[in-house]
Amino acid sequence: MARAIYMDNNATTPVDPVVMDIMLPYFTEKFGNAASRNHSYGWEAEEAVDIARGQIAAAINADPKEIIFTSGATESNNLALKGVAEMYREKGNHIITVQTEHKCVLDSAKYLEQHGCTVTYLPVQTDGLIDLAVLEAAITPETILISVMFANNEIGVIQPIAQIGAIARKHGVLLHTDAAQAFGKVLIDVLAQNIDLMSISGHKLYGPKGIGALYVRRKNPRVRLEAQQHGGGHERGMRSGTLYVPLIVGLGAAAERAVAEMPTESVRTLQLRERLYKNVTSRLPEVYVNGSLEHRLPGNLNISFAFVEGEALLMGLNDTVALSSGSACTSASLEPSYVLKALGVGDELAHSSLRFGIGRFNTEADVDRVSDKIVDVVTRLREMSPLWEMHQEGVDLTKVQWVAH
Amino acid sequence: MPYSDKVIDHYNNPRNIGSLDKGDASVGTGMVGAPECGDVMKLQIRVNELGIIEEAKFKTFGCGSAIASSSLATEYLKGRSLDEALEIKNTDIVRELSLPPVKIHCSVLAEDAIRAAIADYQSKQETAK
Numbered sequence: 197m198a199r200a201i202y203m204d205n206n207a208t209t210p211v212d213p214v215v216m217d218i219m220l221p222y223f224t225e226k227f228g229n230a231a232s233r234n235h236s237y238g239w240e241a242e243e244a245v246d247i248a249r250g251q252i253a254a255a256i257n258a259d260p261k262e263i264i265f266t267s268g269a270t271e272s273n274n275l276a277l278k279g280v281a282e283m284y285r286e287k288g289n290h291i292i293t294v295q296t297e298h299k300c301v302l303d304s305a306k307y308l309e310q311h312g313c314t315v316t317y318l319p320v321q322t323d324g325l326i327d328l329a330v331l332e333a334a335i336t337p338e339t340i341l342i343s344v345m346f347a348n349n350e351i352g353v354i355q356p357i358a359q360i361g362a363i364a365r366k367h368g369v370l371l372h373t374d375a376a377q378a379f380g381k382v383l384i385d386v387l388a389q390n391i392d393l394m395s396i397s398g399h400k401l402y403g404p405k406g407i408g409a410l411y412v413r414r415k416n417p418r419v420r421l422e423a424q425q426h427g428g429g430h431e432r433g434m435r436s437g438t439l440y441v442p443l444i445v446g447l448g449a450a451a452e453r454a455v456a457e458m459p460t461e462s463v464r465t466l467q468l469r470e471r472l473y474k475n476v477t478s479r480l481p482e483v484y485v486n487g488s489l490e491h492r493l494p495g496n497l498n499i500s501f502a503f504v505e506g507e508a509l510l511m512g513l514n515d516t517v518a519l520s521s522g523s524a525c526t527s528a529s530l531e532p533s534y535v536l537k538a539l540g541v542g543d544e545l546a547h548s549s550l551r552f553g554i555g556r557f558n559t560e561a562d563v564d565r566v567s568d569k570i571v572d573v574v575t576r577l578r579e580m581s582p583l584w585e586m587h588q589e590g591v592d593l594t595k596v597q598w599v600a601h
Numbered sequence: 602m603p604y605s606d607k608v609i610d611h612y613n614n615p616r617n618i619g620s621l622d623k624g625d626a627s628v629g630t631g632m633v634g635a636p637e638c639g640d641v642m643k644l645q646i647r648v649n650e651l652g653i654i655e656e657a658k659f660k661t662f663g664c665g666s667a668i669a670s671s672s673l674a675t676e677y678l679k680g681r682s683l684d685e686a687l688e689i690k691n692t693d694i695v696r697e698l699s700l701p702p703v704k705i706h707c708s709v710l711a712e713d714a715i716r717a718a719i720a721d722y723q724s725k726q727e728t729a730k
Contacts, residue, residue, distance in 0.1 A: 503662060504662065505639055505640065505662055505663050505664055505667075507664035507665065508612070508663065508664050508665050508667075508668060511604065511609075511612055511664070511665040512612070523639060523664075532639070542637065543636070543637035543638075543639075544636035544637050544639075547636070547637075547639040579618070580615060580618045580659075580660050580661060580668065581660060581661070581662045582632065582641055582642070582643035582660040582661065582662055583636060583641055583662045584662075585620065585643075585660060593636060598634065598635035598636070598637075598641070599632070599633045599634065599635070599713075599717070
């Protein structure tokens with residue numbers, strides 16, 4: 197039997213074979229330490245790292261010196277929040293972030309709360325976007341950092357980063373953005389958008405896992421960070437540790453390729469998403485989109501199929517397609533998605549949600565096959581759902597006295 | 602998450618899906634769980650004059666293990682007297698379906714649904730007297 201179609205590209209992506217070919221020599225014959233200044237092995241590795249730094253910088257209109265390599269976006273986010281909070285402690289201790297951020301931002305913020313910081317967690321509107329007036333009103337003289345993700349990992353909603361950047365600049369507050377999902381998919385210009393720190397990840401854009409970067413602005417203003425990992429003073433002292441050259445080469449190549457293909461690829465994935473949405477909603481009633489369709493990554497679709505449960509849906513789908521759900525049953529915490537909750541999506545619809553991440557290697561035929569299967573499985577599960585039966589009978593489910601357990 | 606073969610079998614070929622007339626005096630209906638918790642089970646039994654469960658039907662909103670637990674419960678119920686039906690324990694379901702710890706609540710819900718259906722039938726019989 198053929199393997200299931202991979203449509204969970206917000207979770208991770210395969211390494212593009214072109215990228216893989218570029219990386220391979222750096223595991224074996226070009227294995228030098230980029231910090232070895234005295235022989236050709238070191239020079240070769242250093243040159244490869246410089247090229248990758250340049251590729252990443254060019255992708256976001258930054259200077260190569262502003263790129264700090266890390267192990268991934270989780271580390272970048274930790275370094276940005278903790279590094280800024282510690283370095284700017286004398287200036288203030290207030291950080292503003294958002295309820296729908298990735299756990300590594302939220303948990304770093306919680307850690308900082310235990311270490312003398314105060315944190316404001318901005319709510320989002322029902323479309324997943326923050327209210328800029330609420331953001332601006334949250335700024336105090338103590339505020340040192342605003343951290344707002346560029347695009348959300350679950351619902352793909354893109355925040356108005358340029359406008360947030362303008363507000364941050366006006367108040368002299370640094371702006372960090374977690375661009376793990378957005379990098380390589382939408383235009384990013386750290387100068388035009390007034391971004392001071394930005395986290396990126398390799399494996400979300402057809403590069404390898406275990407590599408990421410943090411953009412740290414050097415001019416207007418010069419951003420300083422307290423290192424979280426100490427050692428040989430690599431990466432301008434902000435992140436010690438021998439550079440993982442093959443992965444860095446892969447991240448650079450993946451970034452260059454993603455940016456080069458963005459004009460065509462963003463149109464293509466958007467068309468596939470629209471096709472998927474139309475295929476499904478034209479054949480199934482009671483389907484709800486979670487988050488703004490307009491301000492959204494082209495390949496992302498997060499929808500709830502009312503009256504059926506997400507894990508049961510995935511069980512029916514997983515021979516055909518690999519997806520994620522916001523259902524509690526699929527999470528370690530047994531709580532439904534906090535992101536959907538922040539949007540005001542009810543728990544019952546959060547349990548019924550699926551996240552589609554259409555990527556570079558998905559085709560129109562994939563979308564059609566997945567849509568057909570979804571219609572089949574949702575229909576079958578609704579036939580066995582007492583909630584669907586009640587809904588058909590005209591029962592208002594919100595008025596039922598449930599025997600909760 | 603790996604599922605046992607029996608869970609997959611019940612999910613793909615659920616036994617006794619459907620509804621009985623809940624207004625019928627010989628039918629007992631149990632509905633347990635809540636949509637916001639991610640599972641709702643409706644289990645119905647039809648009891649004959651001899652006090653034996655002739656028919657059992659279910660509908661479930663929930664994960665594959667919840668569907669399998671209620672499907673299995675309907676198999677267990679058929680042909681039993683009410684007293685025998687009350688002997689069905691959630692652990693029987695856990696063992697038969699090889700449910701992992703995180704899915705034990707599905708079996709508990711199925712046991713609750715059995716008890717609720719029997720209680721509903723018995724209260725109908727009381728009122729009829």
